[in-house]
Amino acid sequence: MTFTVGVIGGGQLARMMVPPAIALGLSIRVLAENEGSSADIAATAVGDYRNVEDVLRFARGVDVVTFDHEHVPQPVLRALVDAGVVVRPGPDALQFAQDKILMRRRLSELGMPVPVWAAVSSAEQLDAFIAENGGAAVVKTPRGGYDGKGVRVVRSGAEAADWFEAVGELLAEELVDFRRELAQSVARRPSGEIVAWPVVESVQRDGVCAEVIAPAPRSAGRLADVAESVAVAIAEGLDVTGVLAVEMFETTDDRLLINELAMRPHNSGHWTIEGSTTSQFEQHLRAVLDLPLGATGGREPWTVMVNVLGGPAGESLDARFVSAMAEHPMVKLHGYGKESRPGRKVGHVTVAGDDLDDLVYQARAAAAHLAD
Amino acid sequence: MTFTVGVIGGGQLARMMVPPAIALGLSIRVLAENEGSSADIAATAVGDYRNVEDVLRFARGVDVVTFDHEHVPQPVLRALVDAGVVVRPGPDALQFAQDKILMRRRLSELGMPVPVWAAVSSAEQLDAFIAENGGAAVVKTPRGGYDGKGVRVVRSGAEAADWFEAVGELLAEELVDFRRELAQSVARRPSGEIVAWPVVESVQRDGVCAEVIAPAPRSAGRLADVAESVAVAIAEGLDVTGVLAVEMFETTDDRLLINELAMRPHNSGHWTIEGSTTSQFEQHLRAVLDLPLGATGGREPWTVMVNVLGGPAGESLDARFVSAMAEHPMVKLHGYGKESRPGRKVGHVTVAGDDLDDLVYQARAAAAHLAD
Numbered sequence: 001m002t003f004t005v006g007v008i009g010g011g012q013l014a015r016m017m018v019p020p021a022i023a024l025g026l027s028i029r030v031l032a033e034n035e036g037s038s039a040d041i042a043a044t045a046v047g048d049y050r051n052v053e054d055v056l057r058f059a060r061g062v063d064v065v066t067f068d069h070e071h072v073p074q075p076v077l078r079a080l081v082d083a084g085v086v087v088r089p090g091p092d093a094l095q096f097a098q099d100k101i102l103m104r105r106r107l108s109e110l111g112m113p114v115p116v117w118a119a120v121s122s123a124e125q126l127d128a129f130i131a132e133n134g135g136a137a138v139v140k141t142p143r144g145g146y147d148g149k150g151v152r153v154v155r156s157g158a159e160a161a162d163w164f165e166a167v168g169e170l171l172a173e174e175l176v177d178f179r180r181e182l183a184q185s186v187a188r189r190p191s192g193e194i195v196a197w198p199v200v201e202s203v204q205r206d207g208v209c210a211e212v213i214a215p216a217p218r219s220a221g222r223l224a225d226v227a228e229s230v231a232v233a234i235a236e237g238l239d240v241t242g243v244l245a246v247e248m249f250e251t252t253d254d255r256l257l258i259n260e261l262a263m264r265p266h267n268s269g270h271w272t273i274e275g276s277t278t279s280q281f282e283q284h285l286r287a288v289l290d291l292p293l294g295a296t297g298g299r300e301p302w303t304v305m306v307n308v309l310g311g312p313a314g315e316s317l318d319a320r321f322v323s324a325m326a327e328h329p330m331v332k333l334h335g336y337g338k339e340s341r342p343g344r345k346v347g348h349v350t351v352a353g354d355d356l357d358d359l360v361y362q363a364r365a366a367a368a369h370l371a372d
Numbered sequence: 373m374t375f376t377v378g379v380i381g382g383g384q385l386a387r388m389m390v391p392p393a394i395a396l397g398l399s400i401r402v403l404a405e406n407e408g409s410s411a412d413i414a415a416t417a418v419g420d421y422r423n424v425e426d427v428l429r430f431a432r433g434v435d436v437v438t439f440d441h442e443h444v445p446q447p448v449l450r451a452l453v454d455a456g457v458v459v460r461p462g463p464d465a466l467q468f469a470q471d472k473i474l475m476r477r478r479l480s481e482l483g484m485p486v487p488v489w490a491a492v493s494s495a496e497q498l499d500a501f502i503a504e505n506g507g508a509a510v511v512k513t514p515r516g517g518y519d520g521k522g523v524r525v526v527r528s529g530a531e532a533a534d535w536f537e538a539v540g541e542l543l544a545e546e547l548v549d550f551r552r553e554l555a556q557s558v559a560r561r562p563s564g565e566i567v568a569w570p571v572v573e574s575v576q577r578d579g580v581c582a583e584v585i586a587p588a589p590r591s592a593g594r595l596a597d598v599a600e601s602v603a604v605a606i607a608e609g610l611d612v613t614g615v616l617a618v619e620m621f622e623t624t625d626d627r628l629l630i631n632e633l634a635m636r637p638h639n640s641g642h643w644t645i646e647g648s649t650t651s652q653f654e655q656h657l658r659a660v661l662d663l664p665l666g667a668t669g670g671r672e673p674w675t676v677m678v679n680v681l682g683g684p685a686g687e688s689l690d691a692r693f694v695s696a697m698a699e700h701p702m703v704k705l706h707g708y709g710k711e712s713r714p715g716r717k718v719g720h721v722t723v724a725g726d727d728l729d730d731l732v733y734q735a736r737a738a739a740a741h742l743a744d
Contacts, residue, residue: 002690002709003690015394016394018390018391018394018413019390019391019394019395022387022388022390022391022413023391023645023704023705023706023707024693024705024706024707025690025693025706025707025708025709025719026707041390041394041413041414042413273395277701277702277704278701286697291693291694291697292694292697292698292701293697293701294697294701294702295701295702299671299672299724300671318374318375318397321396321397321663322663322664325658325663325664325665325666326664329649329650329664329665329666329667330649330666330667332395332649333395333396334395334396334397335395335396335397336397337374337397347397352671
């Protein structure tokens with residue numbers, strides 16, 4: 001018998017689960033949206049993750065179903081569970097990653113540190129929230145947002161009028177005055193074992209993760225302890241299995257406030273492939289299979305990851321890899337097998353070592369080669 | 373355009389080329405001997421590597437053909453080259469990995485340090501060699517041997533009578549008085565760039581590589597320099613492209629003598645997956661595609677690799693993985709997706725860190741869990 005993991009979604013997160021599955025001798029199958037997906041090498045089916053039949057057919061014979069993304073509708077998830085399929089994370093946990101209002105409500109109930117927030121259903125309600133919170137608000141559509149999509153900073157309710165019309169209820173949050181953004185990943189097994197990687201600093205540009213420094217500079221001690229304890233409490237409180245990434249604000253008055261959650265491997269954890277003893281992708285497979293978890297320490301004092309965003313449409317990464325390889329023999333290059341489009345995440349680079357300034361320089365330079 | 377590598381042979385070496393191909397965004401295709409091979413996930417064809425038609429069909433559309441093993445017959449290799457296929461390493465290099473007498477002759481011509489040797493065609497010739505070389509000889513069949521097969525220590529020509537009858541000419545070598553065995557891997561591009569990993573100590577049991585310690589203890593300085601310069605000279609002298617592994621004896625009188633060559637990733641280099649900035653599998657892909665090579669330094673002071681040999685027939689590794697994972701969270705486990713048979717290499721474990729004694733203990737203990 002070989003353990004078999006089924007992954008719904010054929011994006012780069014599914015792709016990056018394949019190497020550790022190969023290493024561990026696990027079998028991995030992917031339900032991709034289309035032919036030629038990023039995770040093509042492991043795609044055993046092409047289908048619609050919103051279609052119960054497609055998903056049930058795919059799930060036959062796998063030991064556990066897990067995810068490349070959090071968009072599988074609740075009815076589909078419930079149908080899987082009803083059919084006896086093991087789904088990790090389960091629907092009860094995933095709903096909090098799917099709906100930001102549910103998430104904020106549940107985290108508030110758990111006493112977790114979140115920004116001031118409200119569910120608002122009209123421009124008037126939003127105006128009232130803005131008036132109470134310093135004259136501005138971050139407004140988010142509860143569902144479907146990612147990489148800065150579905151997020152808007154507003155100074156009046158009217159600026160979200162189109163969203164009220166299209167979506168109905170929105171999440172309003174205080175505009176947090178933050179020093180930097182951090183991300184804390186943990187992995188949790190159904191049997192309860194839970195491990196945490198070092199907290200990292202995540203540099204965002206235009207709402208998209210651009211760079212990650214692991215561990216977050218000047219995080220040793222209280223900051224790391226609080227970040228870890230918050231992520232552990234969320235994983236346990238929401239009964240998350242697999243990897244949970246918690247994006248946080250480090251406020252200018254030295255608090256940590258929870259921004260977003262992801263119940264899967266996350267961009268802020270790509271550094272773990274080379275930078276940690278156990279990568280988030282290996283750990284996710286171990287966790288959803290309820291296997292003992294691996295060590296999560298950093299392998300070098302510092303690891304820096306820089307995303308590669310797509311440049312000119314249609315051009316492949318290959319030619320650019322040559323110059324990046326030639327000039328940066330220490331940097332590890334990752335391509336996602338995706339067609340390049342402006343702003344699209346098509347790869348990332350990672351470099352680990354002792355001298356943070358030098359690593360940041362190298363990683364940025366290598367990524368610039370690839371993105372040119 | 374995506375670079376596409378075609379690998380002939382579906383064993384664990386092909387399997388371990390897949391993760392770096394995924395990471396780099398390369399396309400990899402494998403010609404496997406049968407369904408369900410170790411490299412199944414990348415197998416795009418099943419066929420006989422001795423059959424010109426099968427191999428030519430497989431090679432269509434790949435940028436370069438390389439190998440999981442060295443057994444592809446010269447006529448098949450020449451047919452590929454004649455058909456315009458890029459083959460790396462090429463037939464002229466591979467012949468020296470395929471025929472130990474050719475290899476000894478060529479290395480002698482190049483002035484490389486080899487044991488005293490002779491090609492012998494009869495028990496009488498072998499008796500004469502034995503008489504001149506201390507009363508014993510190592511006799512090897514020139515072709516087809518691996519993991520101790522095709523190797524015999526004899527004290528009289530009669531002990532090889534069956535092989536003279538079956539094979540004809542044999543390689544006779546002095547029985548080298550050695551302190552330990554070392555292995556030196558290098559990677560070389562067609563354009564000439566060449567890089568070397570640290571020399572390692574390889575502990576053999578029953579003619580099979582059992583453990584590797586990287587770097588070889590007490591090798592800093594002259595030993596490492598000589599090992600590297602020998603392997604570089606062989607790679608250049610034999611026009612090897614891709615990874616070349618040179619197994620050597622460290623003699624009791626402090627010389628290095630060349631034992632065997634492998635023109636592909638090699639068991640003695642598995643430690644590089646976690647232990648070096650660039651693994652031998654990634655480097656082999658880069659080298660055969662004539663891409664710039666990656667850094668080859670060790671990532672930690674020590675890395676220890678222990679092979680997992682199959683135990684009871686038919687039992688899978690999975691159940692044993694659970695206990696190995698639970699007790700050894702720092703150890704990286706590798707399964708080859710092969711059915712377990714006594715003595716068969718079915719996986720390996722690697723652990724890296726500062727304390728060599730502790731690493732050896734951990735790696736052996738984890739491997740013992742898997743092999744039990």
